[in-house]
Each structure stands twice: as structure tokens, then as C-alpha cells.
Amino acid sequence: MLEDDDFQRSEDVVEIEIAQPATPVATSALTFRDLFSEMSIALTSRPGRTLLTAMGTILGVAALVATLGLAKTAGNQIVSRFDELEATQVKVEPQQQRGFGEQQQTSVIPWDSEDRLTRLNGVRSAGIFSSVNVSDSVRSVPVDDPLDESEFQIPVQAVSPGFFDAARSSLATGRFFDEGHSERNDSVVVLGPEAAERLQITRVDNTPAIFIGDKPFTVIGILADTAREPSILNALLIPNGVARQTYELQAPAEVLIDVEVGAAELIGTQAATALSPGEPDKLRVAVPTSPKRLKEDVASDVNALFLVLGGISLLVGAIGIANVTLVSVLERTGEIGLRRALGATRRHVAAQFLGESVALGILAGILGASLGVITIVVVSATRQWSPVLETWLPFAAPAVGALTGLLAGTYPAWKAASIEPIAALRSSS
Amino acid sequence: MSFVVELDQVQRVFEGPPAVEALQATDLYIKKNEYIAIVGPSGSGKSTLLHLLGLLDSPSSGTYYLNGIDTSALSERERAGMRATAIGFVFQSFHLLSHRTNVENVMLAEVYKPGSSKNRKQRAVDALEQVGLGHRLNAYPTTLSGGERQRVAVARALVGKPSLLLADEPTGNLDTRTGEQILSLFDDLHEAGLTLAVITHDDEVSQRAQRQIHIRDGVVTSLETSG
Ligand SMILES: Nc1ncnc2c1ncn2[C@@H]1O[C@H](COP(=O)(O)OP(=O)(O)O)[C@@H](O)[C@H]1O
Ligand SMILES: [Mg+2]
Numbered sequence: 246m247l248e249d250d251d252f253q254r255s256e257d258v259v260e261i262e263i264a265q266p267a268t269p270v271a272t273s274a275l276t277f278r279d280l281f282s283e284m285s286i287a288l289t290s291r292p293g294r295t296l297l298t299a300m301g302t303i304l305g306v307a308a309l310v311a312t313l314g315l316a317k318t319a320g321n322q323i324v325s326r327f328d329e330l331e332a333t334q335v336k337v338e339p340q341q342q343r344g345f346g347e348q349q350q351t352s353v354i355p356w357d358s359e360d361r362l363t364r365l366n367g368v369r370s371a372g373i374f375s376s377v378n379v380s381d382s383v384r385s386v387p388v389d390d391p392l393d394e395s396e397f398q399i400p401v402q403a404v405s406p407g408f409f410d411a412a413r414s415s416l417a418t419g420r421f422f423d424e425g426h427s428e429r430n431d432s433v434v435v436l437g438p439e440a441a442e443r444l445q446i447t448r449v450d451n452t453p454a455i456f457i458g459d460k461p462f463t464v465i466g467i468l469a470d471t472a473r474e475p476s477i478l479n480a481l482l483i484p485n486g487v488a489r490q491t492y493e494l495q496a497p498a499e500v501l502i503d504v505e506v507g508a509a510e511l512i513g514t515q516a517a518t519a520l521s522p523g524e525p526d527k528l529r530v531a532v533p534t535s536p537k538r539l540k541e542d543v544a545s546d547v548n549a550l551f552l553v554l555g556g557i558s559l560l561v562g563a564i565g566i567a568n569v570t571l572v573s574v575l576e577r578t579g580e581i582g583l584r585r586a587l588g589a590t591r592r593h594v595a596a597q598f599l600g601e602s603v604a605l606g607i608l609a610g611i612l613g614a615s616l617g618v619i620t621i622v623v624v625s626a627t628r629q630w631s632p633v634l635e636t637w638l639p640f641a642a643p644a645v646g647a648l649t650g651l652l653a654g655t656y657p658a659w660k661a662a663s664i665e666p667i668a669a670l671r672s673s674s
Numbered sequence: 675m676s677f678v679v680e681l682d683q684v685q686r687v688f689e690g691p692p693a694v695e696a697l698q699a700t701d702l703y704i705k706k707n708e709y710i711a712i713v714g715p716s717g718s719g720k721s722t723l724l725h726l727l728g729l730l731d732s733p734s735s736g737t738y739y740l741n742g743i744d745t746s747a748l749s750e751r752e753r754a755g756m757r758a759t760a761i762g763f764v765f766q767s768f769h770l771l772s773h774r775t776n777v778e779n780v781m782l783a784e785v786y787k788p789g790s791s792k793n794r795k796q797r798a799v800d801a802l803e804q805v806g807l808g809h810r811l812n813a814y815p816t817t818l819s820g821g822e823r824q825r826v827a828v829a830r831a832l833v834g835k836p837s838l839l840l841a842d843e844p845t846g847n848l849d850t851r852t853g854e855q856i857l858s859l860f861d862d863l864h865e866a867g868l869t870l871a872v873i874t875h876d877d878e879v880s881q882r883a884q885r886q887i888h889i890r891d892g893v894v895t896s897l898e899t900s901g
Pocket of ligand 1: 688694695696714715716717718719720721722723
């Protein structure tokens with residue numbers, strides 16, 4: 246039962262006044278059941294209007310649920326992609342020397358980097374790679390015909406055999422070269438798929454040759470794809486041996502290391518010393534951002550932004566409910582006067598209007614949560630993400646809606662309660 | 675002699691500026707099963723008197739006893755309780771809720787009445803039958819004529835079995851013929867034992883009552899027409 250206290254007199258005064266005759270006076274009362282049915286009649290008698298009133302809050306809650314859910318879903322996707330590749334990659338290169346125009350620095354990266362690194366625990370594979378300075382153009386036919394249009398400028402990279410594993414490259418056909426090719430200074434080449442296409446070489450079983458300038462190279466393999474260092478897709482890959490002998494490659498330019506999951510940080514601290522025990526400071530080691538930190542960064546950035554947006558939508562929704570409820574208080578002035586005449590106290594009137602806006606808020610919360618979840622599922626489906634949703638979110642939404650309705654309804658309810666019945670009844674309706 | 679209404683020097687002043695003495699200090703007694711008319715020109719204080727009788731307003735001074743109870747000693751909750759149980763209102767402009775059926779409109783009268791949940795609908799149906807609208811129970815007021823709407827309003831005022839029925843210009847919005855229907859309904863209710871106070875500025879209406887209370891500029895003069 247909702248009951249109204251005496252507005253005019255304090256409790257103390259009432260206790261002193263005992264003179265009142267014993268005739269019991271029944272106080273007016275509104276049972277929860279009646280309150281509930283009054284509220285639901287008011288909300289269902291004009292469903293279109295109810296829905297429109299709730300629309301702002303529905304969209305606010307939907308935005309909140311959808312953005313929180315999508316932030317989590319997207320965050321998970323980013324993290325899992327980093328887990329796959331970035332988190333297991335370590336790269337080493339010489340410190341950039343800020344000298345006087347001295348471009349060619351003597352690198353501290355040794356030629357046997359591969360052996361030194363694969364001895365470390367946690368390294369799956371490692372390889373060195375360097376751009377080779379080749380001014381000659383590349384042909385697939387021996388004759389140097391100046392009119393021939395099948396001449397290309399294609400970058401040449403010298404790589405160690407372990408590089409293919411470290412870059413997670415795969416072959417379309419043929420094989421990778423090995424340490425033996427490098428030691429014998431064999432003129433062999435593995436083609437990136439784009440380079441192979443330009444040179445119109447599709448198979449290697451007939452031992453095709455290409456020409457870098459005048460020098461013939463035997464094509465022993467064609468790449469299908471690579472997970473790292475995508476520049477090699479359009480490159481000629483040759484062993485270090487022939488690169489040093491023919492093109493005077495001075496020193497390896499970079500080391501690429503594929504490490505076990507979780508070992509990146511450790512290898513990062515060990516790689517420089519393993520490669521250059523004397524001068525580890527001259528090497529720069531790039532380790533991936535820690536996946537955990539990354540996940541938190543992404544999630545908190547996205548969440549903060551979206552929470553602000555969702556909060557703003559909710560505020561707009563609350564103003565919408567407050568506005569319409571206030572208008573309906575004015576419209577229903579006659580009804581309020583009638584209810585007071587029929588025995589309603591101010592508190593009964595306030596309870597009804599507050600109850601209506603809270604119920605509206607809860608309804609908006611439920612509809613908004615559904616809309617938000619649908620949005621997450623649809624967006625995830627189009628991006629081929631797996632939707633991730635905090636389980637508490639759909640349940641918190643009606644509570645957020647109720648709170649919105651409570652805040653929005655407080656002023657109109659107070660306004661409704663303060664309407665004088667005499668004035669209200671005089672206004673015709 | 676049991677009085678339903680006893681006014682002892684009841685006065686109502688609306689604080690200005692300028693202050694308006696809408697009702698000067700008045701003694702008024704209404705007996706059980708009496709049918710009185712309150713007559714006077716516009717602005718004379720009829721509605722002020724009716725609002726005081728209906729506990730929608732409180733006297734500035736003086737004491738109002740309703741069913742022998744000193745209403746000045748009641749809390750707002752108790753006054754509301756008395757409105758729900760002891761008083762039935764009929765307004766000039768009906769005050770029916772357009773989105774509710776006739777039965778629902780009549781049932782509204784008992785929403786704030788303690789311990790009235792049981793058989794509420796049946797009582798509403800009975801009240802509508804009593805005013806001759808048993809065939810329009812589930813119609814909406816918007817589909818009714820003015821006279822029918824006022825009969826729904828009378829049913830709503832009756833359903834709680836009040837000790838006093840207050841009507842403010844009940845025929846003011848009706849033509850003579852439908853107004854006559856309402857007045858004969860009042861006659862029937864009076865015959866059945868109800869106490870009625872009807873405000874009007876129409877002599878035809880006031881002649882139906884047993885007694886006329888004349889009011890002019892807040893001054894009440896009572897004329898007994900014993901029959
Ligand atoms: N709330 C109010 N504040 C100030 N004056 C009022 C108020 N209500 C009524 N009055 C004044 O009291 C007098 C009587 O009003 P009312 O009882 O409504 O007259 P009637 O119903 O006979 O037309 C009028 O002069 C009116 O202006
Ligand atoms: Mg009046």
C-alpha cells in the first residue's frame with residue numbers, strides 16, 4: 246500500500262491532540278495491483294505514442310549495448326590477429342648511425358646469424374635478408390634486345406634459407422634454396438609470385454632460367470604467399486653466397502626471427518648479445534607490443550568513446566521521456582483533478598506518473614538491448630567476426646532504462662502531484 | 675437528527691492580492707436523504723462551497739463536520755479517504771477518461787478506496803445498469819451522447835455508495851431533454867435514500883430539489899420549502 250503522510254502537521258502535534266472522537270476514518274489507499282493496472286492502462290491505451298516516447302531511450306540503450314558489445318568483439322579480433330603474427334615476430338637491424346654522410350656502415354650483423362639465433366630457446370626460425378643493389382634489368386630470355394619489352398626492373402633480395410620459415414612463406418611450386426647453394430655460390434633464384442607473373446614463369450620442372458643483366462640464374466622455386474615481409478612477393482630471392490660474390494653484398498641488413506608465442510620479450514633481450522657479443526648496443530631489436538597491453542588499450546579507448554556516445558544518447562532519451570511525460574501531465578490535468586476527487590493523495594498521483602515513466606524506461610531498456618544485440622550480431626556477421634557479448638549487458642540494460650525513466654519522471658511526477666484539484670477540475674476536458 | 679453536513683461558521687478567503695472572500699462565515703446543515711440545490715449567479719461562490727463540501731478545499735476558518743466527523747482534524751490521507759468513501763462527484767464537463775470503457779471509467783471510482791478490490795467490476799456494472807446504461811458497458815465515452823456520458827459519470831459517483839452526492843452544474847452541458855433525464859435520475863436516487871447537493875444557476879433545475887440555498891457574493895441564504 247502507498248500511503249500519504251499528513252502534509253500540514255507534524256507527527257508530534259498529532260500525538261498531543263487526543264481530543265478527536267473515536268470514529269475511525271478510513272485512509273485512502275492504492276494497492277500495488279491497482280497502481281500497476283492504472284500504469285499499464287495508461288501505457289497501452291496509446292501504444293504508438295508510448296513507443297515514440299520511449300524511442301530516444303530505446304536508441305540510447307541500443308547504442309550503449311551495441312557499442313560495448315562491438316568494442317569487445319572488435320578488440321578481440323584485433324588481439325587475435327596480433328597473436329597470430331605480430332606477437333611472434335622479432336626483428337633486428339643495425340642502429341642507424343647519425344654520422345657525417347657516411348651511408349655505408351659496417352654492419353655488426355654476422356653472416357651466421359641464423360645459427361646463432363636458432364640455438365636460443367624460444368626461436369622457431371630465423372633468417373637474414375638484405376636488398377641487393379642491382380642496376381641491371383631482368384629478363385627471361387638470354388638476348389639483350391633493346392627493343393624487347395620483356396625487360397623489367399625487379400628488386401633483388403639476398404636471403405638466408407631460414408628466412409623462408411621465419412617469414413612463413415609458402416611455395417607454389419619447386420623448392421627453397423639451402424645452405425649448400427649459398428656455400429657453392431650457385432646462381433639459383435626463388436621468385437615471388439608477382440615477379441614470376443611478370444617474367445611469365447609458371448613452372449620449374451623444366452629448369453627455366455632468368456637473366457639479371459647477362460648473368461643467368463636457374464629458377465628453382467616460385468612462392469605462393471608470405472605472411473611476413475610482403476615486399477618479397479614482387480622480388481627475386483637469391484642466396485647470400487652469389488650475392489656476396491657477384492654483387493659485393495657487404496653485410497646482412499636485417500634479421501627476421503619467428504619466436505614461440507610468449508617468447509618475444511625474452512628473445513628481444515637475448516638477440517642482440519647473441520648476434521654481437523662485443524657491441525650489442527649497435528643493434529636495434531624490435532619486439533611486438535605485448536598483446537595483453539594492446540588488448541587493454543584498444544578496449545579502453547573504444548569503450549571510453551562509445552560509453553560517452555551511449556551516455557549522450559541516453560541523456561537525450563531521458564529528456565525525451567521527461568518532455569513527453571511533462572506534456573502528458575498538462576494534458577491529463579483534468580484526469581489528475583478527477584483522481585484527487587476520487588480519493589487519490591498527492592503521493593498516489595506522483596507514484597502513478599513516476600511508475601509510468603519507470604515502466605516506460607524498463608520497456609525501452611528491453612527493446613534497446615534487443616536492438617543492440619541484433620546490431621552486434623549483424624555487424625559481426627558482415628565482418629565475419631565472432632560476436633562477443635558480456636553476459637551481464639542485456640540484463641543491465643532494463644536497469645539502466647529504469648534508472649533513466651526514474652530520473653526523467655521525477656520532475657513531471659512532482660509537477661503532477663503539485664497540481665491543485667480545484668484548478669485541475671475547473672480546466673475542462 | 676443526523677446531519678450529513680454541518681457547517682459551523684465556515685468561511686473561505688482566497689489570499690490576494692486582492693483577497694477575495696468567496697464564502698462568508700456560513701452555517702449550513704444538510705440532513706440525511708435531503709436533496710438541496712445551491713443557486714446563485716456566476717461568481718457568487720457556488721463552486722467554492724461545493725469544493726469545501728467535497729473536501730477538495732479547506733475552510734479558512736470555521737468547522738466542517740461530515741457524517742459527524744470534524745474534517746479540520748483530518749490528515750490529507752484521511753481527507754482523501756473520505757473523498758473516496760463518503761463523497762460522489764458529478765461535474766459539468768463529465769471528466770470521463772476517453773481511452774477507457776464505461777465500465778473502466780466507473781471502476782476508477784474505487785481505485786483509491788481501501789478494501790474495494792473484490793467484485794469491483796460487478797459493482798460498476800450494477801451502477802451502469804442503475805443509470806440505464808447496461809447495454810453500453812464496454813463502449814467508450816467518446817461514442818456516447820452528452821446525456822449518456824453524464825449518466826456514466828453519475829454511475830461513477832454512485833458506485834462507492836457515498837453518503838453525499840455533489841453535482842456542479844450537472845446539466846450545464848446538456849440540452850433540456852437530456853438534462854431532464856439526469857434530473858429524473860437524481861429524483862430516483864433521492865427516493866432510494868441518497869443525500870444530494872446540486873449546484874445550478876437554472877431555476878428549473880433547482881425547483882426539483884426539496885430546498886434551495888441561495889448564494890450571492892459569498893453570502894448564503896437558506897429557504898426551506900417543506901413539502
Ligand atoms: N483559487 C481562487 N483564487 C482566487 N479567487 C478565487 C479562486 N476561486 C474562486 N475565486 C473567486 O471566488 C469567487 C467565487 O468563485 P466560484 O465559487 O467559482 O463562483 P461560482 O461557482 O458561483 O461561479 C469569484 O469571485 C472567484 O473569482
Ligand atoms: Mg462554478
